[in-house]
Amino acid sequence: MRVNELLTEGFGRLPDLVRGAVEGLSAEQLHWAPQPGANSVGWLVxxxxRVxxxxxxxxxxxxEQLWVTGxxxxxxxxxxQAHNTGYGHSPDQVETVRAESAEALLEYFEAxxxxxxGYVAHLTDKDLDKVVDERWDPPVTLGVRLVSILDDDVQHAGQAAYVRGLLPQ
Known part of the structure; x- marks a missing residue:
């Protein structure tokens, strides 16, 4: 297996996780949180x-970000706003994120x-060693950044599925 195939496989697991977390939920259910200050399914997805x-x-x-151009x-x-990814959001900021529907979340996610x-499909082993962020020690390589993105997304998809399971019946 080549690295691009491995990354395609890893990122390719996200659509089912995301769909499983949001499909069939109303706007109210997407916005529901298990307690004040907690994250909702909609905010997590x-x-x-956004990340x-x-x-x-x-x-x-x-x-350019699809969030900005779409x-x-x-x-x-x-x-x-390109800088608003949810990172560091306060409970009040989390509250302001209100998806109009599961379809809105899915359309943005799918894009x-x-x-x-498309990006990972053509990567080679050599590409992964390229330094993409020198603000860290050690500097972050493309491979580390992609694993970080995938790890973060899988964790949040799991959290969204968990919160969905807590929804009042």
């Missing part, structure tokens, strides 16, 4: 998608996923 959009876009020369933000009651899939 929005956040994992993937932000981080993968940074890896593609000349690309018409997604209004469907969440937000502005299309980001397709971009990511």
């Amino acid at each position: 929005w956040h994992l998608t 993937q959009d932000d981080h993968v876009t940074d890896l593609i020369d000349g690309a 018409n997604y933000a209004p469907r969440f009651g937000l502005k299309a 980001v996923y397709e971009r990511t899939r």
